[in-house]
Structure formats: C-alpha cells, structure tokens
Amino acid sequence: MNIAIFSFAHMHAYSYARSLKDLPGVTLKVVADDDVERGRQAAETFGARYVRDYQDALKEPLDAVIVTSENSRHAEMTVAALQAGLHVLCEKPIATRIEDGHRMVQAAHDAKKLLQMAFPMRYNIPAARLKQQLDQGRLGRILLMNGTNHGKNPGGWFIDPVLAGGGAVMDHTVHIVDLMRWYTGSEVREVYAEIDTRFHPIGIDDTGLLTLEFENGVIAALDPSWSRPQRSFPTWGDVTLEVVGTEGVTHLDAFAQHLVLYKEIAGQAQHLGWGDDPDLRMLESFIACIRAGTPPLASGHDGLQATQVALACYESARLARPVKISQ
Amino acid sequence: MGFVHAQAWQAIPEAQLVGLVDTDPNLLKTLGESIGVSGFPNLDTALREVDVDIIDICLPTHLHREAAEAALAAGKHVICEKPLALSLKDARAIIDAAAAAKKQILVGHVLRFFRVYQKARQLVLDHTLGQIGTIKTFRGGSYPKGWHDWYGDPAKSGTLATDLLIHDFDFLMWCFGPVERVYAKSLAGHITGAADHVLASLRFKSGPIAHVEGTWAYPKGFSYAFEIAGADGLIHFDSADKGPIHTLLRSGSERNASVEVPESPVEISPYQAELAHFLEVITHDALPVVTAEDGYNALAVSLAVRDSIQSGEPVLLPGRTGGES
Ligand SMILES: NC(=O)c1ccc[n+]([C@@H]2O[C@H](COP(=O)([O-])OP(=O)(O)OC[C@H]3O[C@@H](n4cnc5c(N)ncnc54)[C@H](O)[C@@H]3O)[C@@H](O)[C@H]2O)c1
Numbered sequence: 001m002n003i004a005i006f007s008f009a010h011m012h013a014y015s016y017a018r019s020l021k022d023l024p025g026v027t028l029k030v031v032a033d034d035d036v037e038r039g040r041q042a043a044e045t046f047g048a049r050y051v052r053d054y055q056d057a058l059k060e061p062l063d064a065v066i067v068t069s070e071n072s073r074h075a076e077m078t079v080a081a082l083q084a085g086l087h088v089l090c091e092k093p094i095a096t097r098i099e100d101g102h103r104m105v106q107a108a109h110d111a112k113k114l115l116q117m118a119f120p121m122r123y124n125i126p127a128a129r130l131k132q133q134l135d136q137g138r139l140g141r142i143l144l145m146n147g148t149n150h151g152k153n154p155g156g157w158f159i160d161p162v163l164a165g166g167g168a169v170m171d172h173t174v175h176i177v178d179l180m181r182w183y184t185g186s187e188v189r190e191v192y193a194e195i196d197t198r199f200h201p202i203g204i205d206d207t208g209l210l211t212l213e214f215e216n217g218v219i220a221a222l223d224p225s226w227s228r229p230q231r232s233f234p235t236w237g238d239v240t241l242e243v244v245g246t247e248g249v250t251h252l253d254a255f256a257q258h259l260v261l262y263k264e265i266a267g268q269a270q271h272l273g274w275g276d277d278p279d280l281r282m283l284e285s286f287i288a289c290i291r292a293g294t295p296p297l298a299s300g301h302d303g304l305q306a307t308q309v310a311l312a313c314y315e316s317a318r319l320a321r322p323v324k325i326s327q
Numbered sequence: 328m329g330f331v332h333a334q335a336w337q338a339i340p341e342a343q344l345v346g347l348v349d350t351d352p353n354l355l356k357t358l359g360e361s362i363g364v365s366g367f368p369n370l371d372t373a374l375r376e377v378d379v380d381i382i383d384i385c386l387p388t389h390l391h392r393e394a395a396e397a398a399l400a401a402g403k404h405v406i407c408e409k410p411l412a413l414s415l416k417d418a419r420a421i422i423d424a425a426a427a428a429k430k431q432i433l434v435g436h437v438l439r440f441f442r443v444y445q446k447a448r449q450l451v452l453d454h455t456l457g458q459i460g461t462i463k464t465f466r467g468g469s470y471p472k473g474w475h476d477w478y479g480d481p482a483k484s485g486t487l488a489t490d491l492l493i494h495d496f497d498f499l500m501w502c503f504g505p506v507e508r509v510y511a512k513s514l515a516g517h518i519t520g521a522a523d524h525v526l527a528s529l530r531f532k533s534g535p536i537a538h539v540e541g542t543w544a545y546p547k548g549f550s551y552a553f554e555i556a557g558a559d560g561l562i563h564f565d566s567a568d569k570g571p572i573h574t575l576l577r578s579g580s581e582r583n584a585s586v587e588v589p590e591s592p593v594e595i596s597p598y599q600a601e602l603a604h605f606l607e608v609i610t611h612d613a614l615p616v617v618t619a620e621d622g623y624n625a626l627a628v629s630l631a632v633r634d635s636i637q638s639g640e641p642v643l644l645p646g647r648t649g650g651e652s
Pocket of ligand 1: 328329348349350351354368369385386387388390408409410435437472473474475477490
C-alpha cells in the first residue's frame, strides 16, 4: 500500500509518518510540500520522494493520501486526491468553510473512496473504553457533559485567520464535539459561545467557553482555549470529559497515563505518556478499512458536523446570543 | 491469579486454553462453564486427557515446585507465577529440571510487561535521569484473601517479603543489576492477624539505594507507586492518582450509596503481553525477558530481606546466582 503525505504544515504529519513505518505492507512513497526546506527534510527523514506540487504526486502509483496541510487547503487537496481515485485521511478540522466540507464529502461519495477524518480521540483507549461502557448503558441515559481540550498557542499558520480559519475554537472544538456526538449518537442543536483573545498577543481567538445543547436534550460545556502556560505547563494540553448519566458520573482524562519527569535543563516538569498511541491505532484502522472496503470509524460527514459546531460558535460569539444549527 | 491468566490466554488468538486444574470442583464448574474450558481435579489427569504445550502454574507458592517438576517431567514448557519457589533450593531444583527436560520456564514477574515500568526503565537506561541516587517504591493495600488463608502462613507464602515485594525487587534488579546488601523492618506480629507491612532498604552494587515499601495492612484497596531520582532528573508515578477513567455509580436504593470504579485500560494487558511473550519464546526457542535465573535472584533478595527482618542486621547478598540457602 503506497501512501503520500500532502504537506508537513501540521505537526501531526510527523507522528502519522512515524506510525506508517510501523505498519506492515505500508510505504510512505511521496511527501508533497510547497515549503521546500520542510518537505525535503521530512522526505529524507521518512525515506520518501519529495515533490513540491501535490498535483505531481497524484501521477504516482498511490493508494491513499494523508492531508496535513493548513486548514484552508484541506478541501483543494482532498478533492483532487479523491478525484484521482485515492483514499484520503484528512486532518481536522475538515475545512474552514462549510461549503468546502460539503464538496469534500460529495467528492468521496462520487469517487466511491474513503474519506476518513483524523479524529484520533476515537482511538484513544480510555476514550474508546468509555464509549463501550456508555453503549452498554453503564451510566444509564446521558444527561450532561463537560469537556476540555486545552492547549498552548501553536503559533505559525495556526494563528493566521486565512490559513487556519480560526484560532483555539477552530483548532480544539472539534475533537471534543466529535467525542460528544459519538457518545450520545446525537447532533448539536444549539450553541452559545463566549470567544476572545486574552492569553497571547495574537490576532486570532485563543479563548473560548462554549455551551451546547444536543438534539436529544443533553446539555454540554466545552473549553477549547489555548490557556495552558507556554513554558511551565508540563504537557501540551489535555482532553478531559465529565459525563453525567442517570446512573452515575464518569470523569475521563484521556492522557492521564503518564509519568511525571522533572529535569533541570528542561526548566519545567514534563508528562511522559505510557498509554497506547492513538495515532498509530488510527492509521492502522485507516489502512484496514481501505483493505477491507469498510467505512471509517470517523467519516467526512463526522468532520463536517463537528466543524459546523465550531463555525456556529464563532457566529454566536459575534451575535452574543445562542445560534441554532440546522441539519 | 489463575482467573486473570485464563482471561489473558483467551485474548491471545495463537493460543488455545484447553484445561483448568483445581482441587475445588465448584470453582472448576463455574469458571470452566463461564469460559467454556474443561476442568480437571489434578495435573496428572489433565496431562492424560489433553494435549498441551504449556502448563501455566498459578498455585499457592508452596505448591510451585511439585507442579513445575511434574510438568517439566512430562515434557511441557512452564509458566510459574512469582515467587518461583519458597527456597533457593527449590528454585534451583526447578531450574535444573527445566534444563534436564530442555524446556523453557517463565517466572511471572509481570511488572516487566507494565508499560509504565518499561518506560521508567528506559529513562534510566538512556540516561535521561543521569546518575541514579535513590529509588522509592510502594506496593500494597488490604490483606489478600487466598485459598485457606495460605498468604498468612509463612510456610506457604514465604511472607510479604517474598510474595509481594519480590515484584519490586525484580524490577529494580532489571534496572540496576545485582543487590549488594539489604536491611529491613516489619510490622508482622505487631498488628492484627497476619497483616504485615515491610520497609526494606537495598543497596545496589552499581551504586543506587532503594527504599521498598510493601503492605498487606491497609484498610482497603491496592496501589503501586515509584519515584526514581537521578542527578539530572526525577520521575514519579502513583497508580492511586486519578486515572484516565474514574466512575461513581449510584448503587441500590439508598440515597447516598455509591460505588467508585477507577480504571486505566490499555489495549493489551500486561498479563496478556507476558503470556504472548512466552509463546514467542517457545516458538523461536528464544531467551525470555524474565529468565529463570532472574526469578532465582529476586527470590534471593526476598529471602535476604526476610533474614534481615528476623536478625535485625544488614544482610549481604552472595554473588548473582550464588550459594544455596
Ligand atoms: N503476578 C501477580 O501480580 C500475582 C498476584 C497475585 C498472586 N500471584 C501469585 O499467584 C499464585 C496464586 O495466588 P492466588 O492469589 O491466585 O491464590 P488463590 O488462593 O486465590 O488461588 C489458589 C487456587 O489454587 C487452588 N489449589 C490449591 N491447592 C491445589 C492443588 N493441590 N491442586 C490444584 N489446585 C489447587 C485453590 O483451590 C485456589 O483456587 C501465587 O504464587 C501468588 O504469589 C501473583
């Protein structure tokens, strides 16, 4: 199975490339990147061929493409790859505009190819175990959820409104909304969001506190802010979720499986994870779905639904009132 | 432990669990039926009735040697729960029997298959922490309920030093090599019943010093923790810290009744990884991650700790795989 990675703009590309190396019968053939320096280096590190223009890569004998470019470029690359008859794993958020997301989903449908969204939290073992328990009715009926996906300011194109399409709310809302949708089997019906820039001197939002309501009545809150202190916080951020049901309460702390390391030269404590690697499991599943011709665990549709929530939050914050999402 | 191993075997596609041996017919019936495996009242019958490659011994420790020797004499590979045996003489006899039968043994020092211990060891070996000064470990909780209270009989369990602390002794020797001397104190006899709580001090030949604490005297629960401090860094871990999944369930009709369930799931449990490793070992005739000699050496340290508790004196360890005691 031959894979190309379209752009190393998103740092997750490195983790995906490493994961591919661990999968039998899978080869990273091509790295396409318009940043010559970055692309060449990545291609060399992972033993792939470098091309500058992704269009040139489409002529190669490939089976699938991983799109890890800047958010606003997902649509163009994904649609081109699907039209060339390739399966696609696309980094979240699916796109920066809803129309783009629709085009991507349609292109996958027309080409009869896989469009999987990179929602690795569905492959995080504790989060997946909780899904199993909820499906077995362990907490009874879900009533309320409160989640966080904190982070630090990633800088670079992530804080460029055109390339990223939004700041912290765009970057971090979708992971938790996807988990919430997965757990409840319901869609977000209404959002209320307070959004601002209060942590960093940047021209994009880094602060968001979101209030959601699902079609099945579940109420939820979510904090996607880049609010963790850049240097002194011991890890990149977190994924946590409180789930309140009729029969009990569960707290999920998806990255709690870590050691704490204090190292003098690092100047800060560090968390060193020892749990299963969700990226590896996600890539494994992507390849398995291609081989078996089965649908992905998180599809383009899931990506679209989650991004729609993030975009509605921006709208709500702009209007300072709740915004309904029409399905 | 037999139940934990049975579940782990059943999760391994390359393995087939074909028989359970236990003297308790009720247990054989309920467990055997729930997992669909035949039960046998003793090893001899099982060996006659089913064709097996591996005998996995999860018996109370005083029965390890007899079962291991019988299995090896029948030409089977053996997995033996820790401690390998209760005396160095018995441990050596098992190792010799394996050599004579040309079969492999794996001692169940399962910490070597816990990710968090593997990660800690890696940080020691790759010098992230620099020169190691001290290691502190904790393991324990409430008093274990065993078959006819065998844990409470030193002639059967060898006491907490051999039964529980041997996990940490093996882990520490895996990281730091042989132990030079030990000194230890215990609450045995000073608290109710057979409960025990031990503090052991270990000096490694390679330099580091360890304090190893183990208890069967807590009111409830079970947890483990460690801290490794080096010149360049420090790591710590405590399984009692809030894990990735923490659930409070309403229970019964009482208004405030609840049960608390903490969980830290991994894709492949350490027990499954341990057993799957042994399959690899016997398939490729490879050296196991835990050798029988490792099991012997961990027992030697445990016995030295017990001796120190009794004598009140430091005890020097003979060289690795040294003299019999
Ligand atoms: N690796 C670990 O983490 C760990 C944890 C607990 C126990 N262990 C070890 O596992 C072993 C078993 O401990 P346990 O807690 O499961 O003990 P247990 O008392 O719970 O179970 C022992 C079983 O052996 C059966 N039995 C007793 N005599 C027998 C005989 N002659 N023939 C067949 N069956 C017989 C009993 O009926 C009982 O079902 C011990 O060596 C212990 O040290 C290891």
